[in-house]
Amino acid sequence: SISHVAHVTITTKTADGKCAYRASYSDGKLQAPPKPCAGNQGTLITVEDLFYNIITRRKALKNPSEEYGKILEVVGSSGETCWLAVLVCLEGMG
Numbered sequence: 001s002i003s004h005v006a007h008v009t010i011t012t013k014t015a016d017g018k019c020a021y022r023a024s025y026s027d028g029k030l031q032a033p034p035k036p037c038a039g040n041q042g043t044l045i046t047v048e049d050l051f052y053n054i055i056t057r058r059k060a061l062k063n064p065s066e067e068y069g070k071i072l073e074v075v076g077s078s079g080e081t082c083w084l085a086v087l088v089c090l091e092g093m094g
Contacts, residue, residue: 001028008045011043020040
């Protein structure tokens with residue numbers, strides 16, 4: 001699961017739901033029970049700090065720009081399999 005190598009937040013709301021629910025994962029584990037929150041119908045998956053806990057990543061990639069390019073390659077190809085996907089990649093946000 002991507003939650004083993006990144007911080008993942010999932011927000012989801014069903015068509016008949018009164019509110020959305022948000023859950024956060026880190027190191028492959030749910031951090032707390034899902035909590036009610038505001039949200040639009042559908043599911044939003046946010047992946048932050050990708051590969052934050054992989055030491056070999058620092059050795060394999062020379063600089064942040066190279067790493068960003070590799071991430072875009074992988075994420076971009078994954079989006080092609082989804083019937084509706086919006087991918088937003090932000091560089092150097094923290």
